[in-house]
Structures are given as structure tokens and as C-alpha cells.
Amino acid sequence: MKLYSDRCAGCEACVNACPYNAVTMQGGLPVFSDACNLCGACVEACPSEAIERPGNGGPAVEASPHRGIWIFGETKDGQPTRVVLELLAVGRRLAEKTGQDLGVVLAGDRLGTMPQNLIAFGADRVFLVEHPDLAVFRDEPYTAVLAAAIKQYRPSILLFGATTTGRSLAPRLAARLRTGLTADCTALDIDPESGNLLQTRPAFGGNIMATIMCPVNRPQMATMRPGVQKPATRDGGRTGEVIRLETGPSLLLARTEVLGFINRNEEMVNLEEASVIVSGGRGLGCAENFSLVRELAALLGGVVGASRAAVEEGWLPYAHQVGQTGKTVSPRLYIACGISGAVQHLAGMQGSDIIVAINRNPDAPIFKVASYGMVGDVVQILKSLIEQL
Ligand SMILES: Cc1cc2nc3c(=O)[nH]c(=O)nc-3n(C[C@H](O)[C@H](O)[C@H](O)COP(=O)(O)OP(=O)(O)OC[C@H]3O[C@@H](n4cnc5c(N)ncnc54)[C@H](O)[C@@H]3O)c2cc1C
Secondary structure (H helix, E strand, O other), X not given: OEEOOOOOOOOOHHHHHOOOOOEEEEOOEEEEOOOOOOOOHHXXXXXXXXXXXXXXXHHHHHHOOOOOEEEEOOEEOXXXXXXXXXXXXXXXXXXXXXXXXXXXXXXXXXXXXXHHHHHHOOOOEEEEEXXXXXXXXXXXXXXXXXXXXXXXXXXXXXXXXXXXXXXXXXXXXXXXXXXXXXXXXXXXXXXXXXOOXXXXXXXXXXXXXXXXXXXXXXXXXXXXXXXXXXXXXXXXXXOOEEEEOOOOHXXXXXXXXXXXXXXXXXXXXXXXXXXXXEEEOXXXXXXXXXXXXXXXXXXXXXXXXXOHHHHHOOOOOHHHEEOOOOEOOOOOEEEEEOOOOOHHHHHHHOOOOEEEXXXXXXXXXXXXXXXXXXXXXXXXXXXXXXXHX
């Protein structure tokens, strides 16, 4: 903490305010120990405005030249991932609310028309770094390249998908930039008073939704769960700017080398990008009955999901779990078979366009969110649906 000793009245309000006992008085002035984590409680408690966080400042934020909303353009198999398109939809709304530009920072090799494609999906500017060493994601060069771009262009907001890549890159970058990061957000908005990013995510095991702000440091960084927002739609008529960024050997240093990719042997499932999901719960009664769920999913061109109860029974691997501690999905069609509709399950699927629920209990909570309900024995209903299809 920075102390303006000429303003300090020696009142000890900071000592009393500190939740970490990190402030003691010496010679009539406060001294901050290593236990201080810059929480700012003393700044707020000080009646004479004699304390400031180092290298920041409340007022400094307003005067800050940070401007622009950036999205990390994660790619897979030469395409932006679906969460990038979801972030473009969110980012567009934030950009319009704040009057800022929406940018995508895109790193890779031979990315072809991807920058123009991202502009068509809503970006105003694409910051492009191309180099063979960036062809495959690795934390170190990606962090260095992005940190350099951010220091040069100083965006105010920086968003990532909460994917394996985003969850690896964003915290490393936040530490490098000495700013905060809210992980796994389900909603993002702008505070009308301060203009700060409102970052909402479940907290305390999903029992409350917490809205977090990063009022002091910049950029404001968040990862957003895939599947909680609708993706942006393409408008081939949009125009924008592609800015090529230079890179150099010092930014591309890495201690790791990617030798290749090996697909895990277990069943692969991409729930977040599926447009049809047939999910099974404990009401199916046994693992064998999941073959009906699989069959219906195959007939509809969809994939198989599961409630946590079904996963805990060992009927399907965790990769299939939908819900608060599983995947968040938003398919066009979600069929819940023998799933009660606990709030933690709903948290992962209520963004689906059409929900069909099959349950023998007409009062099961799943029917409250269902577009169509079928009351009866799930095994019989599945067999009959399969037969008809
Ligand atoms: C912190 C936390 C996180 C959690 N995260 C998740 C999560 O990510 N995903 C998740 O799913 N859950 C999660 N849960 C668990 C959640 O609370 C429920 O326990 C779980 O979703 C219940 O699964 P289920 O609906 O399959 O089973 P049950 O609640 O046992 O419901 C079975 C349903 O099947 C119906 N049924 C039974 N037999 C038949 C039949 N023959 N024909 C038709 N219907 C039948 C019953 O009427 C009942 O409605 C979490 C819980 C906590 C505390």
C-alpha cells in the first residue's frame, strides 16, 4: 500500500479495518506487512484519503486510456470454436452499451479467411498474429504474444471461453498483467454507474449467484462458460479492420513441445456443440436401459447426456454429465429421460430451445421448464418413440 504520510492523521482506522491484521502503527504512522493482499479495506476506511493501492488508483481508472473489448479467438480444426461465437454475441452487446470497439485477438498459423469470418460474426477489429510456432496452443508463447498485444493496445475488457485452453491461458495472462480474473461466468453486463464489467457466476456450490467487478485494475478479465449464450449470427456484409501484429523469438520461447494428439479411448462427446441431446437420469433404473437413450439420440442425430445421479451410478462417464458441475448446454432439442429436474441439473440445460421431459411423476420439477411433457414409464416411452421414428 502507498501511504501519503503528510495526509495521515494517525487515527488507526486502517489498523481496525484490515481483515488480515496486516497494518500496525509505528511512530504514529501505519506500516503494511507482507500479510497485506491489497484488498483495499484500509483505503476505504481512511478518513483522510492517505492510503492508495500501489500502481493503480480509483481515479486513475477513469483517466486510464484502456479502451476496447477483446475476445480471445480460440480455434479448433481451422475454425473459431463455438464459444468464440457466443462471446462475439455478448461482446457486441457490451460494445454497444459502452460505445467501444469489439476486437478479437487471434493467434495461430495460416489462418486464411478466419479474420474476415470473425468480422462477419460481429468483430470490428481482428488483431492477428501468425507464426508456425503458434500453430498449436501452448501456454507460454500464447501468453507472451497476447500480453505484448494487450500492453500495446490496452483493451479495457478481455474475454475467454472457459474451455481447457481458456482456463489455462486466462489466469496465466491475468498474473502477467497484474489484474483480476473472474472464472466461469454465466452472464456479463456493464454497470450503468461505473461502466465496469459485471461478471456473474455461481458461487458457494451454486447456492448464490455472485456478481463481481474489477474496479481498479485493467483489463477486466473473465472466462465465460460455453453454452450459456446464443452464438452470434453471420452477416457477410459487415466490414472491419485486420491488424497484423509483429512477433519475435523472445515471445515465442517455450519449454514445451507438442509431439502430437492422441484421442482418449473413452467415448468422445461434444455436448456443448450438439444441437440434439438425449439425457438419461436415475429413472432409467439401470445402465442397460441407456442403450435406449443411445438409440434415440442416434435416430435424432444427437448425443447422449446424463444427470449426475446417472454418472454417480456408474452408468455413463463424467464427460456426459449436464448441469452445474457438468456441462452447460443449449441444444435445439433436449430430451430428459427419467430426470427429476433438480436445480443443479436445470442450471446446465434450461437454455435449450425445446425441452421434452419424460417422467412417471407428473409433479416432477423438470415439467416446469419443459416445452413438452410425457408422463409414464420412461422405458416404455423410449421404446415407443424409437419404434415410431
Ligand atoms: C453442488 C451440487 C452440484 C450438483 N451438480 C449436478 C449436475 O451437474 N448435474 C446433475 O444432474 N445433478 C447435479 N447435482 C445433483 C442434483 O441435485 C440431483 O441429485 C440429480 O440431478 C438427480 O438426478 P436424477 O434426476 O437423475 O435422479 P433423481 O432425482 O433420483 O430423479 C429420478 C427421476 O426419475 C423419475 N423416474 C423414476 N423411475 C421412472 C420410470 N420408470 N419412468 C419414468 N420416470 C421415472 C422419478 O420420478 C424422478 O423424477 C448436484 C448437486 C449438488 C449438491
